[in-house]
Amino acid sequence: MSKGTLFDKVWDLHTVGTLPSGLTQLFIGLHLIHEVTSPQAFAMLRERGLKVLFPEQTVATVDHIVPTENQARPFSDRLAEDMIQALEQNCQENNITFYNIGSGSQGIVHVIAPEQGLTQPGMTIACGDSHTSSHGAFGAIAFGIGTSQVRDVLASQTLALAKLKVRKIEVNGTLNPGVYAKDVILHIIRTLGVKGGVGYAYEFAGTTFEQMNMEERMTVCNMAIEGGARCGYVNPDQVTYDYLQGRDFAPKGADWDKAVNWWESIKSDADAEYDDVVVFDAAEIPPTVTWGITPGQGIGVNQFVPKPEDLLEEDRFIAEEAYSYMDLFPGQPIKGTKIDVCFIGSCTNGRISDLREAAKIAQGRHVAEGVKAFVVPGSERVKQEAEAEGLHKIFQAAGFEWREPGCSMCLAMNPDKLQGRQISASSSNRNFKGRQGSSSGRTLLMSPAMVATAAIKGEVSDVRELM
Amino acid sequence: MVSEVKAVSGRGVPLVGNDIDTDRIIPARYLKAITFDGLGEGVFIDDRTALKGEHPFDQPQYQGAKILIVNRNFGCGSSREHAPQAIAKWGIQALIGESFAEIFFGNCVAMGIPCLTADAVTVKQLQKLVASNPQAAVTVNLETLQVQIDDYTAPVAIGEGTRSTFIAGTWDACGQLVANADQVRATAVKLPYVSWGKLSKN
Numbered sequence: 019m020s021k022g023t024l025f026d027k028v029w030d031l032h033t034v035g036t037l038p039s040g041l042t043q044l045f046i047g048l049h050l051i052h053e054v055t056s057p058q059a060f061a062m063l064r065e066r067g068l069k070v071l072f073p074e075q076t077v078a079t080v081d082h083i084v085p086t087e088n089q090a091r092p093f094s095d096r097l098a099e100d101m102i103q104a105l106e107q108n109c110q111e112n113n114i115t116f117y118n119i120g121s122g123s124q125g126i127v128h129v130i131a132p133e134q135g136l137t138q139p140g141m142t143i144a145c146g147d148s149h150t151s152s153h154g155a156f157g158a159i160a161f162g163i164g165t166s167q168v169r170d171v172l173a174s175q176t177l178a179l180a181k182l183k184v185r186k187i188e189v190n191g192t193l194n195p196g197v198y199a200k201d202v203i204l205h206i207i208r209t210l211g212v213k214g215g216v217g218y219a220y221e222f223a224g225t226t227f228e229q230m231n232m233e234e235r236m237t238v239c240n241m242a243i244e245g246g247a248r249c250g251y252v253n254p255d256q257v258t259y260d261y262l263q264g265r266d267f268a269p270k271g272a273d274w275d276k277a278v279n280w281w282e283s284i285k286s287d288a289d290a291e292y293d294d295v296v297v298f299d300a301a302e303i304p305p306t307v308t309w310g311i312t313p314g315q316g317i318g319v320n321q322f323v324p325k326p327e328d329l330l331e332e333d334r335f336i337a338e339e340a341y342s343y344m345d346l347f348p349g350q351p352i353k354g355t356k357i358d359v360c361f362i363g364s365c366t367n368g369r370i371s372d373l374r375e376a377a378k379i380a381q382g383r384h385v386a387e388g389v390k391a392f393v394v395p396g397s398e399r400v401k402q403e404a405e406a407e408g409l410h411k412i413f414q415a416a417g418f419e420w421r422e423p424g425c426s427m428c429l430a431m432n433p434d435k436l437q438g439r440q441i442s443a444s445s446s447n448r449n450f451k452g453r454q455g456s457s458s459g460r461t462l463l464m465s466p467a468m469v470a471t472a473a474i475k476g477e478v479s480d481v482r483e484l485m
Numbered sequence: 486m487v488s489e490v491k492a493v494s495g496r497g498v499p500l501v502g503n504d505i506d507t508d509r510i511i512p513a514r515y516l517k518a519i520t521f522d523g524l525g526e527g528v529f530i531d532d533r534t535a536l537k538g539e540h541p542f543d544q545p546q547y548q549g550a551k552i553l554i555v556n557r558n559f560g561c562g563s564s565r566e567h568a569p570q571a572i573a574k575w576g577i578q579a580l581i582g583e584s585f586a587e588i589f590f591g592n593c594v595a596m597g598i599p600c601l602t603a604d605a606v607t608v609k610q611l612q613k614l615v616a617s618n619p620q621a622a623v624t625v626n627l628e629t630l631q632v633q634i635d636d637y638t639a640p641v642a643i644g645e646g647t648r649s650t651f652i653a654g655t656w657d658a659c660g661q662l663v664a665n666a667d668q669v670r671a672t673a674v675k676l677p678y679v680s681w682g683k684l685s686k687n
Contacts, residue, residue: 031676055564055566061520066659082516095517101518104519163564163588164592166596170659173663212561216585243588277677336503339502448508453513
């Protein structure tokens with residue numbers, strides 16, 4: 019078992035006790051809730067006559083179902099309106115802070131908590147959304163949970179959990195131009211597999227992550243779950259502290275120094291023991307594109323869709339399913355694949371730095387004819403910041419639509435959906451069958467700069483050609 | 486609120502395929518509701534539509550089955566509890582597979598549905614047996630950690646802590662967690678970040 023890692027230290031500090039089952043009762047420092055996975059949990063609380071134990075450690079926003087074109091209330095979609103009303107009412111009745119549309123701080127839950135400084139090193143965080151792993155970028159241990167567990171956290175501020183093993187994933191060196199955090203995590207998942215992380219927390223270490231800014235680290239941790247890991251994290255460092263200082267909920271004054279000292283103390287020790295260590299070389303990571311129906315089915319943009327005989331036997335079944343669903347053939351180049359829709363946004367890549375990178379590609383160019391391209395900022399603050407920098411004008415001049423914040427076409431619970439067999443280049447995290455709102459729609463995952471490149475060229479292309 | 490789950494008996498239904506994600510189990514459009522009602526009709530809906538009645542959940546011989554036999558990394562992807570809720574509403578009370586995604590597994594536990602693992606060869610054999618004789622009686626026993634289909638018996642596994650919660654009927658952890666509220670508060674005050682500033686504006 020691991021020893022002396024950040025995961026071990028944070029786990030021990032948050033352990034309330036051991037339950038009769040042998041599972042750990044773990045205190046959750048920050049509980050984030052949203053409209054999709056919380057209404058049933060509040061209903062369960064009411065059924066049992068329970069109250070929210072720590073409303074002051076609970077924060078809500080609305081993200082999955084919000085329209086990105088017209089946000090006037092009531093929403094034209096009655097079901098979406100019912101969901102936002104349920105959240106409004108549950109937050110009001112339980113005295114929970116709610117960042118509603120128009121508050122200036124609404125957005126995707128994994129975007130707003132870091133940008134407000136709610137997410138801090140050494141915390142445990144839970145949310146009824148698998149991409150809660152994003153918050154690990156700060157050296158927090160953050161779990162995605164289901165609705166019954168949302169109920170448990172509301173009622174007790176704790177979860178019953180079995181301790182995870184810890185795998186150190188070391189990536190060293192400087193990324194080549196045109197290679198981004200998204201490529202790093204797609205490359206890791208491609209190598210270790212979509213179930214490689216089951217039973218593990220991933221500690222992302224090495225000089226490549228040390229050189230990344232906080233938003234890039236969030237992109238990597240966001241997709242730890244796509245590699246099967248329950249959570250992923252990066253040890254806090256000066257980059258973390260510089261990002262946090264001055265944010266709304268970051269400690270202030272004397273508390274700041276106390277906080278930095280504590281954060282330093284919870285980092286993994288130099289001689290920490292890991293259950294597993296895997297090492298990658300940053301120089302070997304290409305701009306990466308998925309070709310299949312799991313995030314592990316990725317290849318370099320200049321590589322070819324793999325042939326079944328080049329795959330491990332256990333990966334062939336899902337590969338066959340992917341060829342047929344995606345209409346891609348073994349051995350064909352992924353480059354040149356025609357694209358119908360380009361989506362820049364999501365909790366993976368809807369942050370300001372993502373929009374800046376995409377805007378660099380879009381500047382002075384135009385979206386190819388017949389391609390629908392749109393940009394959805396991750397939060398109201400991201401939108402405001404982007405507009406202050408004039409990014410929206412760059413996108414609009416290039417023929418991209420500039421939308422209101424939300425989860426949008428990552429999972430298409432709002433009106434943004436693929437139609438029929440449309441194929442999209444997407445900066446989101448999942449290329450599952452039917453993920454983007456059409457049961458036969460197809461998704462190719464890539465970095466925001468690569469999505470912008472695909473939008474301009476009308477087909478999967480190498481971002482380096484436009485840099 | 487508690488009930489013991491020592492064994493599940495019934496007929497089995499095989500579902501072949503690795504990495505079957507929760508978006509496939511229940512597409513996002515079925516999540517647009519404030520209750521879990523109505524999820525049964527959406528379970529595997531897009532796969533079922535594409536297979537025009539050939540999906541195991543549509544095939545007449547598997548109607549009424551209680552034990553779902555899957556392959557590797559079942560339930561990966563989204564944390565939506567709607568996925569196991571939809572499977573349960575179709576009638577499934579236990580799953581056997583090569584491996585399960587962790588959030589899916591946790592959701593099943595919280596609902597009182599055991600997910601047991603077996604090696605790839607055993608899982609294939611179980612799927613074969615059920616496919617060749619859909620009427621066969623399948624029993625998954627959490628006390629002996631065995632699955633039995635007619636004369637065939639094989640070992641299955643589940644973490645000891647989780648197993649004990651099913652056998653003791655304490656899989657619904659909520660009551661236990663709530664009962665320790667004093668210890669929870671004691672843990673909270675020891676955490677520096679709880680004291681150096683309220684997280685929310687309340």
